[in-house]
Amino acid sequence: MVKESFIKELAKILGRENVLSARKDLLAYSYDSTPERGMPEVIVFPRSTAQVSAVMKAVHREKIPVVPRGAGTNLSGGTIPTSGGVVLELSRMNRILEIDSANRRATVEPGVVNLDLQNALAPLGFVFPPDPASQKSSTLGGNVGENAGGPHCLKYGVTSKYVCGMEIVLADGEIVELGGSAEDTPGYDLRALLIGAEGILGIVTRLVLNIVPLPETSWILLAVFETLEDASQAVSDIISAGIIPGALELMDKTSCWVIEQSISAGYPTDAEGVLLIELEGLGDSLDRQAKDISEICRKNKMRELRLAKTTDEKAVLWQGRRGFFGAVARICPQYVVMDGTVPRNMIVPALRKVGEVAEKYKVTIANVAHAGDGNLHPLILFDVNSEKEKKAAKEAGKVILKVCLDMGGTLTGEHGIGLEKLPTMKAMFRPADLAAMHRVKSVFDPDSILNPGKLLPPEEDGPHHEEKEAPA
Amino acid sequence: MDKTASPEQPALGPRLAGIVGPENVATDRQVTKTYEVDGLVPAAVVFAANTEQVSQIVKAGNESGASIIPWGSGSKQAVGPCLSSADIVLCLKPMNRIIELNTGNFSVEIGAGLSNAALQKQMGEHRLLFPLDPLYLETSTIGGELATNASGPRRAAYGTARDIVLGITAVTPTGDIIHTGGRTMKNVAGIDLCKLYIGSWGTLGIITEAVLRLFPLPEVSRSLCLTFAGIEDAFRLVARLLISPLTPGSVELIDGVAGRNSAPIGDSPLAEDEVRLLIDISGNREEVERHLKEISAMAGANQVRHIATLEGEAATRAWNAYRGAHQAVLSAAPSAFQGKASVPLSRQADMFKAIKEIGQKYRVPTGIRGHCYNGILYPYVVAGDDHAVSIIGDLKKAAADLGGFFIVESAPLPVRKSAGALPRRSDRALMKRLKTEFDPNNILNPGKLGEGAD
Numbered sequence: 001m002v003k004e005s006f007i008k009e010l011a012k013i014l015g016r017e018n019v020l021s022a023r024k025d026l027l028a029y030s031y032d033s034t035p036e037r038g039m040p041e042v043i044v045f046p047r048s049t050a051q052v053s054a055v056m057k058a059v060h061r062e063k064i065p066v067v068p069r070g071a072g073t074n075l076s077g078g079t080i081p082t083s084g085g086v087v088l089e090l091s092r093m094n095r096i097l098e099i100d101s102a103n104r105r106a107t108v109e110p111g112v113v114n115l116d117l118q119n120a121l122a123p124l125g126f127v128f129p130p131d132p133a134s135q136k137s138s139t140l141g142g143n144v145g146e147n148a149g150g151p152h153c154l155k156y157g158v159t160s161k162y163v164c165g166m167e168i169v170l171a172d173g174e175i176v177e178l179g180g181s182a183e184d185t186p187g188y189d190l191r192a193l194l195i196g197a198e199g200i201l202g203i204v205t206r207l208v209l210n211i212v213p214l215p216e217t218s219w220i221l222l223a224v225f226e227t228l229e230d231a232s233q234a235v236s237d238i239i240s241a242g243i244i245p246g247a248l249e250l251m252d253k254t255s256c257w258v259i260e261q262s263i264s265a266g267y268p269t270d271a272e273g274v275l276l277i278e279l280e281g282l283g284d285s286l287d288r289q290a291k292d293i294s295e296i297c298r299k300n301k302m303r304e305l306r307l308a309k310t311t312d313e314k315a316v317l318w319q320g321r322r323g324f325f326g327a328v329a330r331i332c333p334q335y336v337v338m339d340g341t342v343p344r345n346m347i348v349p350a351l352r353k354v355g356e357v358a359e360k361y362k363v364t365i366a367n368v369a370h371a372g373d374g375n376l377h378p379l380i381l382f383d384v385n386s387e388k389e390k391k392a393a394k395e396a397g398k399v400i401l402k403v404c405l406d407m408g409g410t411l412t413g414e415h416g417i418g419l420e421k422l423p424t425m426k427a428m429f430r431p432a433d434l435a436a437m438h439r440v441k442s443v444f445d446p447d448s449i450l451n452p453g454k455l456l457p458p459e460e461d462g463p464h465h466e467e468k469e470a471p472a
Numbered sequence: 473m474d475k476t477a478s479p480e481q482p483a484l485g486p487r488l489a490g491i492v493g494p495e496n497v498a499t500d501r502q503v504t505k506t507y508e509v510d511g512l513v514p515a516a517v518v519f520a521a522n523t524e525q526v527s528q529i530v531k532a533g534n535e536s537g538a539s540i541i542p543w544g545s546g547s548k549q550a551v552g553p554c555l556s557s558a559d560i561v562l563c564l565k566p567m568n569r570i571i572e573l574n575t576g577n578f579s580v581e582i583g584a585g586l587s588n589a590a591l592q593k594q595m596g597e598h599r600l601l602f603p604l605d606p607l608y609l610e611t612s613t614i615g616g617e618l619a620t621n622a623s624g625p626r627r628a629a630y631g632t633a634r635d636i637v638l639g640i641t642a643v644t645p646t647g648d649i650i651h652t653g654g655r656t657m658k659n660v661a662g663i664d665l666c667k668l669y670i671g672s673w674g675t676l677g678i679i680t681e682a683v684l685r686l687f688p689l690p691e692v693s694r695s696l697c698l699t700f701a702g703i704e705d706a707f708r709l710v711a712r713l714l715i716s717p718l719t720p721g722s723v724e725l726i727d728g729v730a731g732r733n734s735a736p737i738g739d740s741p742l743a744e745d746e747v748r749l750l751i752d753i754s755g756n757r758e759e760v761e762r763h764l765k766e767i768s769a770m771a772g773a774n775q776v777r778h779i780a781t782l783e784g785e786a787a788t789r790a791w792n793a794y795r796g797a798h799q800a801v802l803s804a805a806p807s808a809f810q811g812k813a814s815v816p817l818s819r820q821a822d823m824f825k826a827i828k829e830i831g832q833k834y835r836v837p838t839g840i841r842g843h844c845y846n847g848i849l850y851p852y853v854v855a856g857d858d859h860a861v862s863i864i865g866d867l868k869k870a871a872a873d874l875g876g877f878f879i880v881e882s883a884p885l886p887v888r889k890s891a892g893a894l895p896r897r898s899d900r901a902l903m904k905r906l907k908t909e910f911d912p913n914n915i916l917n918p919g920k921l922g923e924g925a926d
Contacts, residue, residue: 100816101715102715102817102818104714125715153657161635170902175898176898176899177898177899178899180876182814182816182847183847183848184814186894186895187897187900187921187922188668188899188903189667190668190899190902190903190906192634192666192667192668193663196660197664201663213716213717216717240576243688244687244688282717282758282759282762284758285756285759341659343576343579344577344657345574345577373656373657374656374657374658375656409655409656410656410659410660411661412659412660412661413656413658413659413660414658415660416660417660417662429651436644436650436910439906439910440663440909443905443906443909444902455662456663
């Protein structure tokens with residue numbers, strides 16, 4: 001319980017204008033896109049590492065829970081303050097401190113929005129490859145906390161590949177540097193622990209990121225298929241032919257329809273499967289890549305192929321895919337989005353299973369997928385006023401995750417465990433695996449004040465999932 | 473601080489034999505002597521055939537307080553900080569199976585004792601590439617390479633182990649078997665212990681199996697061999713490349729001193745005051761042609777002395793000679809040592825010059841090899857032991873002044889003992905706490921974290 005005197009102490013550290021505790025403000029930080037809710041007791045907006053450290057020293061003394069937060073777009077309930085306490089909002093630490101293209105590094109504060117960095121880099125001919133669909137609003141600190149992906153991670157890899165150094169504040173307020181601008185810092189790769197840890201190990205206050213030159217040329221192919229199966233088979237065939245496009249996105253008929261309702265990206269609304277394929281590289285090499293890919297698509301009964309080469313055409317095609325989640329929310333504000341990921345050669349059977357689950361649970365599922373990576377994003381739509389539908393949607397989501405695990409996959413490719421998938425962790429990890437994660441947690445945050453109740457199921461939490469065999 | 477290897481624990485030998493069979497335990501000093509590391513001769517060498525055996529051996533070590541040194545091919549054992557104790561060498565060489573190759577997913581699951589060369593060869597038959605290519609890949613095991621975060625020229629295009637490893641099975645210092653990561657390209661479930669194990673030098677656990685990413689073999693490969701009179705010209709070319717949309721596979725540098733004991737690197741001799749860039753260009757035909765044309769033009773604009781385009785056998789020979797230079801220069805001078813300087817990309821020329829100046833100050837020849845796309849230079853210092861510690865001090869200072877660091881890798885034991893500690897940084901306390909939490913009895917590779925303050 002946060003006392004009035006403590007809020008005053010926070011105001012003294014940060015200035016009164018950087019501390020919110022009115023009920024209407026607290027409400028605004030009590031939710032995200034998941035159906036979960038939790039009320040914080042105070043919101044703080046630090047503007048410097050020193051302020052983050054001072055806040056952490058105070059909360060550490062009082063053992064008050066803290067939820068570090070960027071833009072809250074994680075899609076897994078990771079920033080919902082389920083234990084009350086403090087929401088530490090980093091969006092005002094949003095300065096790009098340095099862009100050093102000769103060294104291929106950018107140094108930023110955690111609150112910088114992903115797209116703002118991209119916009120600063122583009123005129124210099126550079127890009128920060130991780131490009132989550134939420135890049136218009138999601139922050140780089142959040143991207144690191146979630147180890148965010150995005151369409152271009154197919155070719156370039158996820159956020160973890162692009163974090164060279166970081167400054168973090170530990171639960172007790174200590175400031176620590178991990179890595180740096182130079183590569184291969186000796187000792188343990190502690191960055192790796194922080195990246196994707198959803199704020200349970202420390203708070204990132206500065207990042208040194210790797211940036212790379214923009215590709216010389218990029219084209220987009222939009223390949224249209226009569227069935228989802230043909231489209232996903234084409235994905236599988238492209239990957240196994242050894243072609244690595246910049247991005248390889250799949251959308252089903254429902255998704256295309258939803259997108260066209262609000263964005264007009266020019267997607268067909270009568271085809272069951274559409275692939276958005278970005279080719280990138282030297283101009284000289286794209287012709288043949290395009291030819292090889294369209295040949296594979298034709299073998300899989302492609303109905304239509306469009307090629308976009310101009311900046312405007314390409315932007316419109318990307319706008320559709322990137323605006324998908326927003327477009328869904330306009331039509332159906334409540335949905336469950338799953339993020340299970342399967343080995344790349346399992347994309348066809350995985351999508352088939354998702355279709356079967358939709359039928360069995362009588363729910364509407366809109367599928368998009370970072371298909372080249374085997375990363376599914378089935379959106380299970382439901383009416384918020386119908387308890388029955390909500391229950392069916394949640395149930396269907398669980399079954400889909402089980403399907404992914406059975407195929408040798410994972411619970412989440414980029415959205416995180418957060419709150420939403422906590423109950424499924426024991427289906428994926430054995431007690432010893434989780435115990436090792438808890439050891440790490442206890443080193444970084446022995447009092448468990450950082451984002452408690454997220455990512456890691458509590459240690460003594462009854463028997464493990466019966467579907468997982470006991471270790472030998 | 474260093475204690476000598478403790479005598480064999482009476483109950484331990486039979487217990488180890490009970491786990492792996494007596495034929496897989498050696499206590500005869502003639503055998504154990506060949507596993508001497510940092511001046512310590514282990515009391516026993518044990519060969520494990522599976523993860524379960526590793527777990528039981530580690531549990532036995534914990535119960536008897538015997539330190540355990542995980543061992544692959546041994547190629548990195550004399551690198552980095554020194555061990556403080558070595559009772560049992562635990563060799564994973566027998567765990568050398570390909571457990572599952574999934575060509576459709578571009579992944580392979582292997583036992584940690586598999587050698588890199590054996591994996592490369594088998595993957596090549598499927599037209600697949602495992603991109604990790606550290607120096608000793610002919611003998612080194614994948615487990616050892618991951619544990620030491622070893623990398624090679626291809627890191628310019630494919631990254632390091634942390635970008636290539638999808639999953640790891642490990643035995644913790646208390647004997648628990650844990651599975652981290654998985655087999656998917658993306659995976660953010662839980663804390664990423666997988667990457668923690670990469671580069672932890674066997675101090676947090678023993679990697680027993682791993683799932684690795686594979687890539688399609690490129691359609692065409694060529695190598696450009698560019699010789700320069702001056703370092704400035706070579707690094708100006710590198711700087712141009714780094715901001716261009718070209719994507720070379722590797723960009724390596726070697727100078728005449730580092731190359732003087734090896735077979736010819738390329739088609740022409742390399743004078744002691746020259747430097748050579750060896751650039752791999754791989755991809756489809758059109759891409760490779762463009763790269764050759766543009767990089768040659770850039771080289772021409774930067775006073776290149778000699779340009780050669782190599783392919784096939786000639787390219788392989790050049791790369792083998794390049795890789796062999798490391799051992800050749802160290803073998804030629806027993807008192808030589810090699811370290812690693814990592815600096816921001818744009819400071820590589822400055823670091824290069826600093827190394828040469830330090831060499832001149834102490835009147836010792838210095839050779840340099842490096843990964844130019846990663847800001848990493850490997851100085852070879854042909855120095856008597858009496859100067860080594862001062863030289864290392866100067867190198868550390870020079871690298872730190874340029875925003876990077878320098879560490880000692882291969883060096884005579886006395887040099888590593890007196891100058892092998894890792895840089896003092898604000899994250900060291902966290903590392904020590906992790907080590908203590910994972911390994912409360914300090915039995916796995918004690919000392920290897922470089923606990924000694926600098």
